[in-house]
Amino acid sequence: MSDISPLLRLDVVDLRIDGRDVLRGITCVSDARRIAVLGRNGSGKTTLARVMAGLKAPTGGTVHIAGVDVARDRRGALGAVGILFQNPDHQIIFPTVGEELSFGLSQMGMTKVAVTDRVEQVLAQFGKSAWHDAAIYQLSQGQRQLVCLMAILAMAPKVIILDEPFAGLDIPTMMHLSRVLESTDAALVHITHDPRIVAHYDHVLWIEGGAVQMQGAAAEVAPAFEAAMTELGKRDDLSDIAG
Ligand SMILES: Nc1ncnc2c1ncn2[C@@H]1O[C@H](COP(=O)(O)OP(=O)(O)OP(=O)(O)O)[C@@H](O)[C@H]1O
Numbered sequence: 001m002s003d004i005s006p007l008l009r010l011d012v013v014d015l016r017i018d019g020r021d022v023l024r025g026i027t028c029v030s031d032a033r034r035i036a037v038l039g040r041n042g043s044g045k046t047t048l049a050r051v052m053a054g055l056k057a058p059t060g061g062t063v064h065i066a067g068v069d070v071a072r073d074r075r076g077a078l079g080a081v082g083i084l085f086q087n088p089d090h091q092i093i094f095p096t097v098g099e100e101l102s103f104g105l106s107q108m109g110m111t112k113v114a115v116t117d118r119v120e121q122v123l124a125q126f127g128k129s130a131w132h133d134a135a136i137y138q139l140s141q142g143q144r145q146l147v148c149l150m151a152i153l154a155m156a157p158k159v160i161i162l163d164e165p166f167a168g169l170d171i172p173t174m175m176h177l178s179r180v181l182e183s184t185d186a187a188l189v190h191i192t193h194d195p196r197i198v199a200h201y202d203h204v205l206w207i208e209g210g211a212v213q214m215q216g217a218a219a220e221v222a223p224a225f226e227a228a229m230t231e232l233g234k235r236d237d238l239s240d241i242a243g
Helices: 045-052 074-080 097-107 112-125 141-154 171-182 218-234
Strands: 008-017 020-030 034-038 060-065 081-084 159-163 187-192 203-208 211-216
Touching (some): 020 203, 020 211, 045 081, 074 097, 097 112, 141 171
Parallel strands (some): 034 203, 081 159
Antiparallel strands (some): 008 020, 008 060
C-alpha cells in the first residue's frame, strides 16, 4: 500500500434504514484499478454503491475515496467519485445535454467560462459537439447513458462506480461504452451479481445480507460465490431470495 490515501477505504460502514441493518460493518481498503462488488439480489450492492458515491451517508463508519470523506465533503466527492446507474433517467435532471454536462462542473466550483470550455472539450472528444443543445428526451437509452458517462468523465473523477449500467443496452452500444470506460484513467468499481464478468478484476468484494462474506482476488472469490449461489439455486425454498 502506498503512503498516500488509498483509492477506496471503507471503515466499518453501517447503514440502518427504518430499524433495519441494510449494510453491516463493511470494511475494505484497496488501491486496485478494477474492483468488483459481487452479491445476489437484495444483498445490498446498490445501497453500498450509493454510500460509496456519497449519495447516502452511512449511519456508522466512514467512506473515503482517494482521501475524500464523500459523505461530508460533497464538493470534494464530485472530483473523487462518479456513479453510473442502470437507468440513465434516474441520473439526468436537465432538459439539454449541455446543461446536464455543465451541472456537476458548476457544483465543483468551476467558473462559467471554464465550464463552457470543458463541456465543449468533452463533447468534441466523443464526436458529439452537435449534441450540445439537443433535448435529452429525444435521445435513445444508449445515447442517454453516454450523456451520463460524459457528464462523469467531464469531472475527471478518480473512481467510477458502475451499477449495472449496460443492462438495458444492445451489444454494440455496450461494447462502445465499455471501451470508453476501459480507456479512462479512473479506477472502476463494478457492481454485479454475475461472477463470470469479474474474472479479470483485481479485488472482489462479495457481500451477503449487507455484510462482507469474502474478499480478495477474483480467482478465489468468484468460484466460491458461484458455488454458493448454485447451491442456493438448487433449493425450492423461495425464502432464500434475499430482500
Ligand atoms: N430506502 C430503503 N428503505 C428500506 N429498505 C431498503 C432501502 N433501500 C434498500 N433497502 C433494502 O436493502 C436491501 C438491499 O437492497 P439493494 O437494492 O442495495 O440490493 P441489491 O444487492 O442492489 O439488489 P438487486 O441486485 O436486486 O438490485 C434490500 O432488502 C432492500 O429492500
